[in-house]
Structures are given as C-alpha cells and as structure tokens.
Amino acid sequence: LAPGGFVYKKMDGYYLVSSGSLDSPAFKNITRTVRIDLTDLTAEELISILPEYYSQYVKAITGKGFVTITAPDEIIEKIKEIIEITDTPRKQVMLDTVVTEISGEEAENIGIEWGGANTGSYGLQFGELASIGGIFERLERITATLNLLKKEGKARIRSNPRLVVLDGEQGEIRVLRDEYFAITTGSAAFPTTSLETISAGVIMTVSPRIHPDGSITLVLSPEVSNVVGAGIQDLPVISRRIASTTVRVKDGETIVIGGLRQLIEVTTKTKVPILGDIPLIGGLFRNKKQTVDDKDIVILITPKII
Secondary structure (H helix, E strand, O other): OHHHOEEEEEEOOEEEEEEOOOOOOOHHHHOEEEEEEOOOOOHHHHHHHOOHHHHOOEEEOOOOOEEEEEEOHHHHHHHHHHHHHHOOOOOEEEEEEEEEEEEHHHHHHOOOOOOOOOOOOOOOOOOOOOOOOEEOOOHHHHHHHHHHHHHOOOEEEEEOOEEEEEOOOOEEEEEEEEEEEEEEEEOOOOEEEEEEEEEEEEEEEEEEEEOOOOOEEEEEEEEEEEEEEEOHHHOEEEEEEEOOEEEEEOOOOOEEEEEEEEEEEEEEEEEOOOHHHOOOOHHHHEEEEEEEEEEEEEEEEEEEEO
16 A cells, blocks of 8 residues: 555554545544654754655744654654654864964964974974964974963963864854944034944854764864054054865864964053143154064864764
C-alpha cells in the first residue's frame, strides 16, 4: 500500500485503508498528533528543509522550540528519522582574544613587520605573514616579549575578552571608549550647545566554521577607529581602519592580526588666566601644542572547539 501512497490502521477488528492526503475523508481516523521538541533547529528551519511531501504534515508555532506532526504512524516515523539526522546540537567555538596596544616604534623593534621578515631588535623572526594576519610559530616568545614591554610601560593590554560563538554564527567583540563633544548649532545670537557621544576603539566580527577534520575557518573583520581632530565647525573627525580576512587554523592555534595603526593627533591649549583673553595681545599669553601618538593595535585570537 505504501508505494501507492496509501496507509492503513487497524480499528475494532478491521483495517481502515485510505490515502495519506490531507483532504482524504478518512484523514482524521488514520492519523494522530505528536509533539517533537527541537534541539538546535528552529521550527521554521525544520519545515524549510523537509521534503514538500512531509512538510504538509508539520506545523510550527513561531518562537517556539517544537513542532507538531499530524499524520499516519508511518509518515510520523519518517519525519522523526529526518529530524534525528538534521536536528543535531551544533558545536561551539570559544575565542580567547587579547587586544594589545604597542607604540609604532616598539612594534618594529619586536619584529612585527606585516608582510615582511623583520627580526627587530628583539631578534624575533616571524617569516612571511599576510598583510593583516598570520600564525605565530613562536607564540610563547612573542607573549613573553609583550609581557616584558607591558612591564616597561611600552605596551598595554587594552582588553582580554573571551567569546563563545556557535558554529556558523557570527560574534562580535567591542573594545570602545566614549568621547564627548560639545556641538553648537543655531545662530550667533541664539546658539544652542548639545553634548554628543562618539564611540571609538576596536570592533571585530568573527564567524567560525568547524570542519570534519577538527580545523576551524575564521572570517575576521576588525575595525580600529579613533578621533583624530576637529573639522568644520569643530565637528570631530573620525579615522577608521577596516580589514577583512579568512584563515583556516587548527583547534587551539593562535592567529594574529596587526598593521592596524593608530595615529592620534592631540592638541593641547593653555593660556594665562585673564591675560590670554585680551583682544589683540592675548595671543602672547596663549600656547598651543600638537603631539602625534603612534600606536599599533595587535590582536591575538585563539579559537578552541568546545
């Protein structure tokens, strides 16, 4: 009967035979309803991957982690088999991340020449690295050097976040600081001043994909931003460096992203009280100093399957 699309059910000593179609007059007599709780898939995702013949028997409730199946026993069992194969818990990837800030000069001293093979004054050799990423073959030595620079005040760990992301999903790390600016609008006679907040720092999105051999592909998109000065009408000027790379590494192997340099111009204004405000000659009692802070942002990422 099954090859012909027919099903049967034994009832009160006789067999009721009918087609499995939803519009069959005997459909209610040959079917039952069961609830299936889902582990990883949403109800909508399950229905989308079921063959069309089986999906007609399945109902999803939006936002709920289960489906109901109203069908003959044979069809219910077939749908359960498909669910057992497709609805398996996805693995997760834990990302240990270290965001380090090093002066541009010290970055060159320790041999961080992205795309080159500079050994630097610390004698570290990295070999050929991609322009924005690579794998440290001597991670212990580089970590020790970074720790030394940290003790000497030449490097600073800006953040050490740990992020857990589902296989195939996207996670985001934000290491930001809020800067406040007074924005003046309106006419000269009736000016209006408001305080605006601008967030600047490091943002990185990461999407892991676990392969059957245990290796991990990471799609990484880091962005480094900072306020570099004031533009027209003293509005803040934001500098952004954005990169994107895809790497495949072993479980527990460390990736480095570098070459995300920050050049921060700082203007410091000082004046002698009262005298600095006198028209025409006030400039003699005011001082303006500009400095440039050169920093290299280095991001270390270690993915681990959990």
